[in-house]
Amino acid sequence: MITFIIPLQSREASKSWTHVKALFFRTYQSVINQTNAGFKVVVVCNESPFTQEPEFPQVKVVVDEFKIPETPEERMLDKWKKVHRALVEIAHEFTDYVMVVDADDLITNKIAEFVNQERLNPSGWLVDKGYIFDEGLNQLYTRSLLSKICGTSSIIRLHQADLPITKEEECHHFMLSHGHTKIDEYFEKLGAPMEILPFRGVIYMTGTSENHTGIEVSRLRSGRTMLKWLFKRVALTKKIREEFNLLSL
Helix, strand or coil, X not given: CEEEEEECCCCCCCCCHHHHHHHHHHHHHHHHCCCCCCEEEEEEECCCCCCCCCCCCCEEEEECCCCCCCCHHHHHHHHHHHHHHHHHHHHHCCCCEEEECCCCCEECCCHHHHXXXXXXXXXXXXXXXXXXXXXXXXXXXXXXXXXXXXXXXEEEECCHHHCCCCCCCCCCCHHHHHHHHHHHHHHHHHCXXXXXXXXXXXXXXXXXXXXXXXXXXXXXXXXXXXXXHHHXXXXXXXXXXXXXXXXXX
16 A cells, blocks of 8 residues: 655745645545545645544544745755655555655656556656646646656665654655655665656646746746757646546646
8 A cells, every 4th residue: 555645835835825836736636536535645734734633534634733934945844744744644554655745746646546557666666657747837747857856766675674664763765865866876885776657647837826846937048048948848637637636827
């Protein structure tokens, strides 16, 4: 079974809390839209975006006190502190795999079914292929090597002995120490390389006005760069919209 972790930034760190919640709920609906019910979701936040408890029993909202970040470095640290808090929850209700989902990205509805049907993978899967969607242009682009730019890009095998039991416990879990850009290198060095997810797994959202890292296609000014992106542009079909829950805000 897989647990999806969604760390949510705080109201105080947001340009618009209303907009952040709208992005989150689109992501959340994307996650729970799985074709297989064998999954859990842990949302970690300073303040719950829900007005009432989620109707799905496999969804847990963890509200805790986290320092309000002020710099890009602190925002990234805030994300990983919330992931750490989620790992505490997972240690008590263990699942074999975990996927961190940034609260504005979208994932395919095929992940839970794929993970539950596969044999136990020693390390997990790298989400190498996906899409980029720019809210400013309303266009979709294909992308490989997604893990180099997108935090929603790996499905990682857990070992319960490595997980923190309390939130006060210092955690040296490799997810926190290596980040999404080097997680594949970590497993390579262990001699247990991650496998590649055999389908496009993520839509990396840009141009949301709440992105703190990464690129925004609509801001690219180089003609050559834009031409390269245009060659990778694909039609935004009804099938893709439904598979990833890519809805207009």
